[in-house]
Amino acid sequence: MSRAEHVILECHDLTKRYRGTEAVASATVAFERGAIHGLLGANGAGKTTLLHILSGQIYPSSGKCLYEGQPIHENPLAMSQICFVKSDERAWSDYKIKDLMTFCSLLIPTWDQSYAEQLLRLFHLSANKKYKNLSKGMQSLVGIVKGLASRCPVVLFDEPTLGLDADMRETFYDLLIRDYGESQRTIILSTHLIDESAKLFQYLTLLEHGKITSHLETEEFMKQAYYLQGNSSILERLMPDERVLHHERLGSTSIVVWCGQLEEEMSLRQQGVEISPVPLQKLFVYLTRKNKRSHGKEELPHEIVS
């Protein structure tokens, strides 16, 4: 497949400044067509701003943003193909759910009204309720209805599961997989519930301080790092090394999180070191902490930890 067939949405050197701070800072990434993408980043990393720009609804300060190779901004055709589900739809506050569904049907050419009604029933959302009178979880469900019933080729979900109970989150994951299986649309989803949604994602994009620091297939992303567990005297020989993301010691046992190529795998195993995968959420935490350190931020003071 050529690159053009492979990529549906991309941005180049994208920057968005708000009063001197860069929410998005020279972000460059290409999103593969027909995949579910996970967008991960710490609070304030720029996830919402990036999605907002990709939807065409706000302008970048500089840089390019393309859908099918065409600029997204001021391009009604491109914008009609991209559905953005915000985590906080302030403009919806004073409207009833049924009005919101009407707006969607007018604004989104591919809108599926009967699917929307089916979802509203499934979620026990009554059409006459005003958006602002709903709980946070129910507001998220209205957003989910918008995203799924939009049937748009690209759907951007910003924190779609905020406030949802475990049961409803599972229902959402099931619906998303089923819909995706039938349609192969492109989905980009940001979330803080990393472990429970990891298996949904074919690709992961990591955003740190407004920059894309990695964009990889989920398995490749996970393969970056391992836990090494064993005798401290053996493991401490590996340090210092910038590939050590994290290190803990309990008595004479150490756990090291190693990120990168591990040349001595065989010899370590022979010395009784156990090598195991790092769950995604943990890996995310270690990576972001490392980055914070290199940005000069303090770790938790010892008194608070202990």
Next chain:
Amino acid sequence: MGLLTDDGRPIFLQIAEKIEDDIIEGRLAEESQVPSTNQFAAFYQINPATAAKGVNQLVDQEILYKKRGIGMFVKEGARSILIEKRKEQFYEQYVITMVREAGKLGITPQQLSDMIQRGADEA
């Protein structure tokens, strides 16, 4: 089928192993149809592309084959191929691990071999 384990091992490998287990233990007969990628995805709540990767790995190993427009099927002879493959893995996965653990506990090879005999008699 059974559940996936959340130990960070690649999910596509786990899917391939589940199918292998089903073939070895006779739940999936040779020449019978394997669930579709979307069915796997819905059942395990995973990305369909991941499920497809697991299935395709078995196609590459000539365990499964595709009938155009119908779906994936278990190839004739798949079970014996898998059993051979598992026998090779058995040494690494079980024997080596067991010998290493025995070493830690000070169990001699002779004692270990007696234990295996006892286990075989009881099972």
